[in-house]
Structures are given as structure tokens and as C-alpha cells.
Amino acid sequence: MLQQVNGHSPDSDAQSGKSHREDLREFLGREAPLHQLDDLTKVNPVTLETVLRCLQARYMADTFYTNAGCTLVALNPFKPVPHLYLPELMREYHAAPQPQKLKPHVFSVGEQTYRNVKSLIEPVNQSIVVSGESGAGKTWTSRCLMKFYAVVAASPTSWESHKIAERIEQRILHSNPVMEAFGNACTLRNNNSSRFGKFIQLQLNRAQQMTGAAVQTYLLEKTRVAYQASNERNFHIFYQICKGASEDERLQWHLPKGAAFSWLPNPERTLEEDCFEVTREAMIHLGINAPTQNNIFKVRKKAMPLTFGRDNPLSQ
Numbered sequence: 303m304l305q306q307v308n309g310h311s312p313d314s315d316a317q318s319g320k321s322h323r324e325d326l327r328e329f330l331g332r333e334a335p336l337h338q339l340d341d342l343t344k345v346n347p348v349t350l351e352t353v354l355r356c357l358q359a360r361y362m363a364d365t366f367y368t369n370a371g372c373t374l375v376a377l378n379p380f381k382p383v384p385h386l387y388l389p390e391l392m393r394e395y396h397a398a399p400q401p402q403k404l405k406p407h408v409f410s411v412g413e414q415t416y417r418n419v420k421s422l423i424e425p426v427n428q429s430i431v432v433s434g435e436s437g438a439g440k441t442w443t444s445r446c447l448m449k450f451y452a453v454v455a456a457s458p459t460s461w462e463s464h465k466i467a468e469r470i471e472q473r474i475l476h477s478n479p480v481m482e483a484f485g486n487a488c489t490l491r492n493n494n495s496s497r498f499g500k501f502i503q504l505q506l507n508r509a510q511q512m513t514g515a516a517v518q519t520y521l522l523e524k525t526r527v528a529y530q531a532s533n534e535r536n537f538h539i540f541y542q543i544c545k546g547a548s549e550d551e552r553l554q555w556h557l558p559k560g561a562a563f564s565w566l567p568n569p570e571r572t573l574e575e576d577c578f579e580v581t582r583e584a585m586i587h588l589g590i591n592a593p594t595q596n597n598i599f600k601v602r603k604k605a606m607p608l609t610f611g612r613d614n615p616l617s618q
């Protein structure tokens with residue numbers, strides 16, 4: 303017996319399936335190479351399959367950004383692509399008469415937003431929403447945007463204002479390693495997964511120069527301190543302290559060599575995020591001096607119950 307489910311009869315489903323296949327064949331048979339389609343609104347017909355085929359073709363051609371109308375779709379390359387983030391490229395997008403006419407890029411979004419503030423008679427706040435599943439590249443993208451603004455919104459006229467802008471720029475960029483050390487952890491999906499949401503506010507003066515920044519964090523996954531899923535880790539900072547503390551600091555923080563911590567699973571995994579020195583240097587740039595740092599790390603250490611183990615890699 304024929305049944306109609308949600309308004310579709312099996313007949314009409316079979317027909318639409320056939321027409322989808324035909325559409326796809328037609329779409330794939332088009333003359334222009336798929337990877338050259340730089341705006342998903344130009345994909346015709348717009349179906350999940352045609353859109354994914356287009357993105358796949360662009361990924362294979364090492365093209366990681368695609369427009370979808372006024373939205374930018376960023377694919378995670380899962381490999382370093384340094385030429386895509388050079389300061390010269392930032393300046394190119396910044397200087398372009400119409401950045402939206404250049405290749406889709408996160409710098410294009412950054413520049414258009416920057417111009418939206420500038421071009422209006424009364425400056426109006428602009429927001430960029432970076433969303434995606436875990437490991438999609440949100441943190442990476444936010445970092446790129448911050449670097450972009452640090453370069454383009456810091457062209458002051460006098461030496462004095464140049465120094466001020468440089469200091470703000472350094473502070474903004476150094477906030478990332480600190481936030482990531484204390485708020486990121488290695489999960490099954492991402493070695494450097496942010497365990498919190500954040501709202502980053504960059505403040506500009508009337509001359510479009512960066513004058514400050516504020517970061518508001520949301521919903522830090524505090525339970526991770528006490529419980530981690532198997533094959534996941536605690537927050538990076540704990541491993542950084544254990545691996546990077548000097549002999550003196552070990553003594554001071556009661557952190558004996560060879561100690562293992564039951565709340566610090568999988569310490570044998572060495573990640574590039576395990577670098578204590580980077581966090582400490584970034585803290586100095588943010589104005590957190592050595593005594594304050596010492597107090598912070600002392601408190602952190604108290605959060606860790608001690609157990610001892612002979613084969614603990616942290617002892618090396």
C-alpha cells in the first residue's frame with residue numbers, strides 16, 4: 303500500500319531522487335572547473351551534494367575559503383599554509399579598492415568589517431561571528447582576524463602613538479597563548495580544543511586605530527579539572543607547569559621530580575601547546591609579573607593531588 307509520509311509519496315521521492323541525480327550530473331558536467339566557483343550562491347542547483355562537491359574540489363585545489371553570499375566558509379586545511387597569512391597579503395586586502403572582489407579570504411571579511419565602521423558617519427559596532435564544530439578552525443580564524451587588525455589598525459602618525467599602538471598590538475596577540483593555556487585542552491577531536499566560548503572586543507578610536515581590547519569568556523568547562531574522558535587531557539597549563547618548571551620552582555611549588563598526578567592523564571603525549579615559556583612570556587607582555595605568576599602557579603599546583611609513579615614521563 304502506498305503511504306504518504308510528511309507530504310511525500312514514495313513515487314514523488316523516487317522522482318525527486320532521480321531529478322537530484324540528473325541535476326548533479328549536469329552540475330558536474332559543466333564546463334568551468336568546479337574549484338573556480340568561489341561563491342556557493344552560484345552553485346546551481348543548490349543541494350547538499352552540489353555544495354559539498356564544490357567545496358571538495360576547492361579543497362583539492364588548496365583553496366580553503368569560499369563565499370556563500372555574505373558568509374565566508376573556511377575549510378580547515380589540516381596543514382600549514384603560511385603563504386595564506388602573510389602580512390603582505392593582509393596589506394593587499396587592506397589596500398584593495400574593493401576587497402570583496404579579491405579571492406575569498408578571512409582578511410576580506412576583516413577588511414569589509416573594518417571599512418563598515420569607518421565609512422559610516424556615526425561609527426557603528428561591527429561583529430564577526432565565527433562558528434563551527436570542534437576542530438573546524440574557529441580559534442585559528444579568530445587569531446588570524448586579531449593579527450589582521452593588529453597590522454591594519456595600527457598605523458599611527460607620531461612615534462609616541464606608534465609605541466602605544468605596538469604595545470596594544472602585542473598585548474592583543476599575547477592574550478591568545480594565555481587564554482589557550484588556561485582554557486584549552488587536548489580532546490579526541492582537537493589537540494588544542496577551546497573549552498570555553500569567548501567574545502573578543504577590539505576597540506578603535508575615531509581614527510580607526512586600535513586603542514584596546516577586552517575578552518569575555520563563557521562557560522569554561524571547569525569539570526575537566528576533575529574529570530577527563532579517556533584519551534583526553536586536562537587543561538594545557540597543568541602539563542606546562544609539570545614539564546617546564548625549573549628545579550627551584552619544583553622545590554617551591556612542591557612538585558617533586560617523578561611525581562604523577564591522577565588528574566593529569568596522558569602526560570606522555572607531547573604537544574606544541576605544552577610550552578610553559580610561551581605562556582610565561584605572554585603573561586609578562588600582559589603585565590602579569592613574575593611574583594604574580596608565581597602565585598598563580600602555586601595555586602594551580604594545589605589543585606593537583608599527588609600520586610607517585612616510577613615510569614612517569616614527567617620526571618624526565
Ligand SMILES: Nc1ncnc2c1ncn2[C@@H]1O[C@H](COP(=O)(O)OP(=O)(O)OP(=O)(O)O)[C@@H](O)[C@H]1O
Binds near residue numbers: 436
Ligand atoms: N587555516 C588553518 N590553517 C592551518 N591549520 C589550521 C587552520 N585552521 C585550523 N587549523 C588546524 O586545525 C586545528 C584545530 O583548529 P581550531 O583549534 O581553531 O578549532 P576550533 O574550531 O577552535 O575547535 P574547538 O571548538 O575544539 O576549540 C588547529 O590547531 C590547527 O592545527
